[in-house]
Amino acid sequence: IAGITQAPTSQILAAGRRMTLRCTQDMRHNAMYWYRQDLGLGLRLIHYSNTAGTTGKGEVPDGYSVSRANTDDFPLTLASAVPSQTSVYFCASKVPGHLPRGKLFFGSGTQLSVL
């Protein structure tokens, strides 16, 4: 693993089903994020975690949950998927401390289609 790994790369899901998007990083970054990208809306923050054991809500958290049991993993769960959750999902982590402030490292994204 180098950087951030997301799985799956893409997924078609029936409405009402439960789905967990996986995100793993090997850079020991404390802060991690989940964004969704929709055409014309840019990237919007769903949930974030500043450190293992803590999470917070972003701009569009409804219908999603996250956990941060350890530094490396930050899964995103859709408890009961709806078509409006069709989107591209990006996981990201942030360089800590006095390194370039605010620079994010991104995973390659998950294309999710809810039918």
Add this chain to the structure above:
Amino acid sequence: AQTVTQSQPEMSVQEAETVTLSCTYDTSESDYYLFWYKQPPSRQMILVIRQEAYKQQNATENRFSVNFQKAAKSFSLKISDSQLGDAAMYFCAYYDDYGGSQGNLIFGKGTKLSVKP
């Protein structure tokens, strides 16, 4: 709350020419950071350039440069000698350390750049 506005949903440029992408933002903070990210069709998010608000000098990275106007809260990206590989979605983003953005990046809606051969 901080906001980032990209007023050009789409732009087009001829290969080898120069194009400028616009970005404005709103914040009450004096110390913050601004970024331009590139997203080619591969979906990968690539950091193009960053600017610290406390620096008056505009950042440059090879063919990419910014025009940072702090008083006007403007942060435009200039791409010189455009190449076919520059075709992508470009996102402007804002960050500060002070909790206003919860330590997270705030993105604009993006500008899709096409490069004509």
